[in-house]
Amino acid sequence: MLFHVRMDVRLPHDLAPERADELKQVERARAQELQRQGKWRHLWRIAGHYANVSIFDVADAQELHDLLSTLPLFPFMEITVTALCRHPSSIHADER
């Protein structure tokens, strides 16, 4: 199942820089691992924002929640989840 997810990161300005760097590094490794597994299907930066638009391809909402809530930056993100399905005019078979 496909989910459209927008994540806006809001790091508190008094978070120690080393802690922030560490979080970002682990976040990045995790994001790339999930992309390689095909679960985090698309990942774009929103121009001008510390934010991304993503498409997840997961078994269900449970798997989505488990992936998102264990991201290192989860406590600092405002997240919007939108459930997607096939558009009758789509010509791509994998846009379910």
Place this chain on the structure above:
Amino acid sequence: MLFHVRMDVRLPHDLAPERADELKQVERARAQELQRQGKWRHLWRIAGHYANVSIFDVADAQELHDLLSTLPLFPFMEITVTALCRHPSSIHADER
């Protein structure tokens, strides 16, 4: 350049059904043509809404506007445009 576009269709309830059907048919043909050209790269339905989330791959904002504003349903759509760029953690070369 990639743009994230959300389109919510709001047909007036007193629009003649034949007119609505005609608009939808032309819209569909146009959407599929643009997908085949690679300009309308992704197209998903938002579950529970007469709406879609799309990714456009166009030369610039001018081309995007020309494509969107000539869609048959344009006068009846609420559109949100978001400019995308490459996310540093993306592993896919075409997610510019």
Place this chain on the structure above:
Amino acid sequence: MLFHVRMDVRLPHDLAPERADELKQVERARAQELQRQGKWRHLWRIAGHYANVSIFDVADAQELHDLLSTLPLFPFMEITVTALCRHPSSIHADER
């Protein structure tokens, strides 16, 4: 998969009363059929509103969309969809 859905009905005031009654009657029959099938698991009225809060138990977002978009009142409803999953503190096995 469980989805939380809120539907607010907004009938245009110039809709013919017979047409409105007909739509409501078919809507009701369809809602009860889906409840008997176990797909529309819960259905509550929101006090003071021509609106409901519902829980759907469906295979995925596609099935949800197919059910919602074929409801007779769909063109007159403002719908909000929220994907649910299991809460770690829930004691009920069917609250997936």
Place this chain on the structure above:
Amino acid sequence: MLFHVRMDVRLPHDLAPERADELKQVERARAQELQRQGKWRHLWRIAGHYANVSIFDVADAQELHDLLSTLPLFPFMEITVTALCRHPSSIHADER
């Protein structure tokens, strides 16, 4: 009487982790006790959020307030309360 309640938890990032853990543990025990008593009838996680959607079955708004305001995480939650009643199309006797 049934109430629909959404709770969004917002823990301050400088709350001591042990204090947070303690609060969550007591919250969980209390939530399960109330579920066993039948007062907290349903409890779902909202996918991608540190939030839940719940249905409470209580004598009145007073009992609801007493239950919610004594939850350990109450000071850190944004809460939305919606009063429910029977939907004329419901087929379930306990959806009052």
Place this chain on the structure above:
Amino acid sequence: MLFHVRMDVRLPHDLAPERADELKQVERARAQELQRQGKWRHLWRIAGHYANVSIFDVADAQELHDLLSTLPLFPFMEITVTALCRHPSSIHADER
């Protein structure tokens, strides 16, 4: 149980004046009857608005919904319902 209700009336400008007058007359008679029964406990006009703030004293949300949804102007009102309970600092016994 007490409910706080705000009602904003929005009559379509093309509603026939006689129909509007008739609706208002029946609404007024109904409102006064419910006040005499003690169910519509308070009723105030909001200065500058075609709107009111009311306090209802009813058995439960079901009775509230039955009263509100049968008001003649119900189809033309935007309604906000808020469940009340006793404030620990209140000195009035009937402010439950």
Place this chain on the structure above:
Amino acid sequence: MLFHVRMDVRLPHDLAPERADELKQVERARAQELQRQGKWRHLWRIAGHYANVSIFDVADAQELHDLLSTLPLFPFMEITVTALCRHPSSIHADER
């Protein structure tokens, strides 16, 4: 003159508990004194919120402001003020 006032209390989580208790105790005493004087005519808790809905009966907006702005919790409250007047359908003489 009657004013409808909603007060939402937002205590900073790092406010010393003794300071918070002291503020609440003085607030309570002040609220009860104003109720006995007939100036704070009604006071209800909003179920599920650290908030109240109140009706003030004061000479004018100046007296209202003087009362509200000297409440101990004033710096921590989000306040909404709505001016009321007589509703033509009210049957109660004191609902001016």
Place this chain on the structure above:
Amino acid sequence: MLFHVRMDVRLPHDLAPERADELKQVERARAQELQRQGKWRHLWRIAGHYANVSIFDVADAQELHDLLSTLPLFPFMEITVTALCRHPSSIHADER
């Protein structure tokens, strides 16, 4: 007592022009009469909008409502009312 009032006029596009002109003419006469009486103390146009910002000097909210609700354009205006009082730093005696 002083009230700050913002009025945004929204004339339906299918209102007959003669009817609109007539309403505006009567509105203007009434506004000027109230200004001469000192009740409509200030009246400014908001640049770029069919809207005004006004200060009313009336006995109470009742008089304000009676003035506003009998304006010919009242049914077509979105109105916001804000109760004013004396600012401790004001040097003008009539800014009560």
Place this chain on the structure above:
Amino acid sequence: MLFHVRMDVRLPHDLAPERADELKQVERARAQELQRQGKWRHLWRIAGHYANVSIFDVADAQELHDLLSTLPLFPFMEITVTALCRHPSSIHADER
């Protein structure tokens, strides 16, 4: 003085096409005349919207209002006005 203006055009779907065309033609002529006079200094289309962002260079808010309120499409536009002034980091003399 410079003003930043955003105009969103919302033509009613039942406006006669010839009337709409006529309005647009006159609007265009007027917009170009004002640009040539230097009063409508900049004019950009917002991609994906029937809307523009403009910079006006006028004597004051009165002149701005006179220009905007006499545009043929004024009754069909939602307008947002923002007053600009010189930014201390600007290197362009005419960005007052």
Place this chain on the structure above:
Amino acid sequence: MLFHVRMDVRLPHDLAPERADELKQVERARAQELQRQGKWRHLWRIAGHYANVSIFDVADAQELHDLLSTLPLFPFMEITVTALCRHPSSIHADER
């Protein structure tokens, strides 16, 4: 030129009381000086809020910005600026 300005003051709760008092004292002196100069033409308190509504009479937006941005409380205020002009129905010559 006239500008309508609303200022909502939000002092951080951990600001030292002496610092707050000092800021308010200087703010008050400055506000009264500007009133005597005729630049801060009106100043009202909004009942129930630590906020004011003001009318400024200045040469242009530049002078307005210079006045507002040098107020001692500027860093702690949420400010809304609205450009005013003459209302065709105004009878007061100085309501330009």
Place this chain on the structure above:
Amino acid sequence: MLFHVRMDVRLPHDLAPERADELKQVERARAQELQRQGKWRHLWRIAGHYANVSIFDVADAQELHDLLSTLPLFPFMEITVTALCRHPSSIHADER
């Protein structure tokens, strides 16, 4: 390509003044350098706000993001990005 950008700066009140001054100084130098390069084409202050409206002329959204996200005040700014294109009524060749 042209982008319309609004930046609202929100400096935390407990940021050390020297640190704030340093950030502003570097920000200013960078802003002027980008203006000289023609990439930051316009820059205006919004009257009454610690905010600006800007027009950027860049190759694409990627370049815009790289410029914005490396501004010293980026972590403290709320940014809104709007993609522009040529308006059919514009008479200026560089308003693409």
